[in-house]
Amino acid sequence: MALAFDEYGRPFIILKEQDQKTRLRGIEAQKANISAGKAVARILRTSLGPKGMDKILQSPDGDVTITNDGATILEQMDVDNQIAKLMVELSRSQDYEIGDGTTGVVVMAGALLDQAERLLERGIHPIRIAEGYEMASRIAVEHLEHISKKFDFGATNIEPLVQTCMTTLSSKIVNRCKCHLAEISVKAVLSVADLDRKDVNLDMIKVEGKVGGKLEDTELIYGITVDKDMSHPQMPKQIEDAKIAILTCPFEPPKPKTKHKVDIDTVEKFQTLRLQEQKYFDDMVQKCKDAGATLVICQWGFDDEANHLLMHRNLPAVRWVGGVELELIAIATGGRIVPRFQELTPEKLGRAGLVREKSFGTTKDKMLYIEHCANSRAVTIFIRGGNKMMIEETKRSIHDALCVARNLIRNNSIVYGGGSAEISCSIAVEAAADKYPGVEQYAIRAFADALDSVPMALAENSGLQPIETLSEVKSQQIKENNPHYGIDCNDVGTNDMRQQDVFETLIGKQQQILLATQVVKMILKIDDVISPSDY
């Protein structure tokens, strides 16, 4: 730790408890930061692309997650280094904003850092590098816009959307039935999408999973599922044209909040109280009946007697439904949540075309399906799968696919995948570099090299010769002036991504480049790291 001295030569303490802190400065700090960032990128590099490998993550409690989703890996890795945390943030913000390409963005940032390190060694100032990167990223984003394609789809023509979702899903473990899942995702997004406003509220799509069955059994439900069953085993399992009373009050005698006592001192009082009690139950059920409800969904429990009375009056009921689910049901069925029996009126009932109970496997699991709701925009994707890890991974994959479909609805421009967009940008940036006077030129060229690293990683993960393949594709692109050539990861036999139908969203790609550049700029600008040393 460097010490400062005052004019008399005495040591001068600047930081509080200075000797207990470690401090890295200048080029040292930058190099340490870069190597930390690169280390994170290296972990993710092998997960990129359709042939990317998975990681096993064991959480602090011993649970196992198997995934190749970049954001999930970083999230669960529980990193300690500050710069590594920045990379985690980077992947997370890509996840929030776009939902897909979370691995790519980190790999991109890692490559940029790698290039920056070399430039630093040559003595170029970090700020100049950062500025060069900024210019290069602008060129790349513009170029992407230039090579992007609009593509058409409508409520009836969903095939292009399904294709895009399939590209996303093909890198996940669920790629065995990617077609089925892609179709489900697209249908789910379209059913909640507002095509005029080009907006999709993903909150309306609930993704639920249950262990058991096959991945192929995954289905899209136009409605809501609740992990509950009817309160009485003999209530009807299926209700058509249900009118649903959504209650937050228990089927029990009232419990006033104020402290009170009812004293029983005579036999008469005892009997009146008993009668009163019976009347309560009768009244409650009667009120539901009067309002015309054919199904009662209640947040609380029922007394045995109330349960039987409901059963007796042929009024099926569900108890102990969680608050969130209750709200969802209320939204979907267009009903109102009623806190008191007195306020129950026919207008406040929710409506659903079909409510049914479904049981699974050899175990006794039951779920309640509420379908064909009045406000049918809420949908549920119900995932089945071999084991819990599979379901969790499928949930993440579906989330990615949903996000992609949403992005396409917002903005229907696409670029071709398989690294073709990166290669094309790299060529464009390289060509533009020569026009810039000054040191930035070097940074811009470095940026072009960094762009190459994504297709390179793709080729490497697919078991191809990275340098050979890349140079071949690049020369092909320049020779034929066709930006659609990419890495043939699946060994199909053609390099033309247009024929392979591999594409990604334009905003996703642009966002990747912008976010990666931003983070790298941030890391490069740090020249002093002060941290408490290990005690």
Next chain:
Amino acid sequence: MAIEKILKDDATEEKGERARMASFVGAIAITDLIKTTLGPKGMDKILQSTGRGHGITVTNDGATILKSLHIDNPAAKVLIDISKVQDDEVGDGTTSVVVLAGELLREAEKLVAAKIHPMTIISGYRMAAECARSALLQRVVDNKENAEKFKSDLMKIAMTTLSSKILSQDKEHFAQLAVDAVMRLKGSTNLEAIQIIKKPGGSLKDSFLDEGFILDKKIGLGQPKRIENAKILVANTAMDTDKVKIYGARVRVDSMSKVAEIEGAEKEKMREKVQKIIAHGINCFVNRQLIYNFPEELFADAGILAIEHADFDGIERLALVTGGEIASTFDNPESVKLGHCKVIEEIMIGEDKLIHFSGVEMGQACTIVLRGASHHVLDEAERSLHDALCVLSQTVNDTRVLLGGGWPEMIMAKEVDELARKTPGKKSHAIEAFSRALVAIPTIIADNAGLDSADLVAQLRAAHHKEGCNAGIDVISGSVGDMAELGISESFKVKQAVLLSATEAAEMILRVDEIITCAPRQREDRM
């Protein structure tokens, strides 16, 4: 410049070869552990729990063994998971699925060592699994049309399943039990209607199937021990002291006489309730909650059989089989559905008295009473029987049947081998490895039986070279035999599930190239 560590202090990170190695080692260790239980001559394991009492389980059911293990290796956890799912879905083949996945990984390890990329192996395995499945599909026998033949198929499957379990001595007896029970279900897979009651004492041979429902309860004192044409009210209501449910109510009196009065009123209330129940015109009353002496006496007076404290499952099942509804209020006797059965009587099994409902409305229900020397035997017998019942009920739905004794594996191996020869590229190595993994299963079965596996499997392979051969390993005589003649069959559904989920699990583990273990959560010491 050394890279600073990115992860927290206690976290570990294993990469590339090391990670793959860790998962292979874990998975293969689990396979080796469980592989000796495979087949009709497989051995059992003793499991001792670490909890209080050190309870002991003796079993050779794969899922049960794996469920009780505490494993730290993530790959091993994946295998345990597939075995659990196999148990939930089809009920049998829990050992086979783990062994097959383990063998697939063992072969994959060799391929990886020979510098073949895991992704290539995976795509080879996928092709092989698809090919194996279609090979099985071509050879399945479907006797759905012929009820007589189908029943004998079921019987064979049950015997094959049971032959690897503790029940193998009496497998014919139990296979008959299981088939009869499942046939009663008439195609539904709801095993809840089959009740299994375990009573220590006697021998396994004394186990029997009862057409009716047995409730493990006693009949109240002084009440009839036998009722014909019973009308049953199934209830869930308080028959002790009927509490006042209004919040805040309490009794406050100022003299002894008032206490007596209120007590009288309470009694009166209970009497009224009992009267209301009796007014339903019943002669049997089953309650989930306790029945106190006073109401019990009243029931006895009215000549009604009252059964108290039946557990919740028992109540639901009773309501299901007798066709009654579970009642909690008794004001409208005319609209409450009563359950019916022909005879209710008290029977003795061993030294225990049980209540037997026969001639119930729903003919699907039945009860299997297991007898045996000790609790361990009974527990294992129940698990074995459960396996058999699961397999049978699944087979009733999917009536396709295969031969057993290593026959399906050899058929698949042969087809997969053919495919390997036809496939160009590195994948063919993986496909070949898949066929080797399949052959490992008959090898293990033979090994476990103490036979010369190398010789037998070679003979078997030669025999399978001919078209349409039914050869498999006959463990009893220790030679290659005709499985169709020996009557060894297996359900297609089980085999298919084994094949697909083993491949899926192997694939999942192969795809991994890095294991990151987070620092264990610090637990606060409670000092």
